Amino acid sequence: MNCLFCRIIAGEIPSAKVYEDEYVLAFRDIDPQAPVHVLVIPKKHADSVLDAEPEMLVRMTEAAKKIASDEGLAEKGFRLVINTGEEGGQSVKHLHMHLLGGRSMQWPPG
Numbered sequence: 001m002n003c004l005f006c007r008i009i010a011g012e013i014p015s016a017k018v019y020e021d022e023y024v025l026a027f028r029d030i031d032p033q034a035p036v037h038v039l040v041i042p043k044k045h046a047d048s049v050l051d052a053e054p055e056m057l058v059r060m061t062e063a064a065k066k067i068a069s070d071e072g073l074a075e076k077g078f079r080l081v082i083n084t085g086e087e088g089g090q091s092v093k094h095l096h097m098h099l100l101g102g103r104s105m106q107w108p109p110g
């Protein structure tokens, strides 16, 4: 298995887990870009949002909402990001949603 995030799901590579259910795993980003920076990934592999099953996106978003509340972000807000492909800035080819919060976000993003 040469997918980094599949290896994290399998427990072959450690992660700082914040949430897990039957469909998704969420863990802290190793290079955080905000005080809270969590990655939410589907347990079933998809390269990107382009080949995601709709169910995956629902499960990921529902998990992100729960984590945001648990992390105290619901009142002030947060950002959910799915980088896709080369120009989208995707570096890991396993679908993932970034949950970023704990500071004011810039718009447009860089």
Ligand code: AMP
Pocket: 004, 013, 015, 027, 028, 029, 030, 031, 032, 039, 082, 083, 089, 090, 091, 092, 093
């Ligand atoms: P992206 O650039 O959108 O593909 O996001 C990939 C993210 O994975 C980056 O923010 C990385 O910091 C993060 N990352 C890479 N390796 C690990 C790891 N072993 N544990 C946690 N986060 C990671």
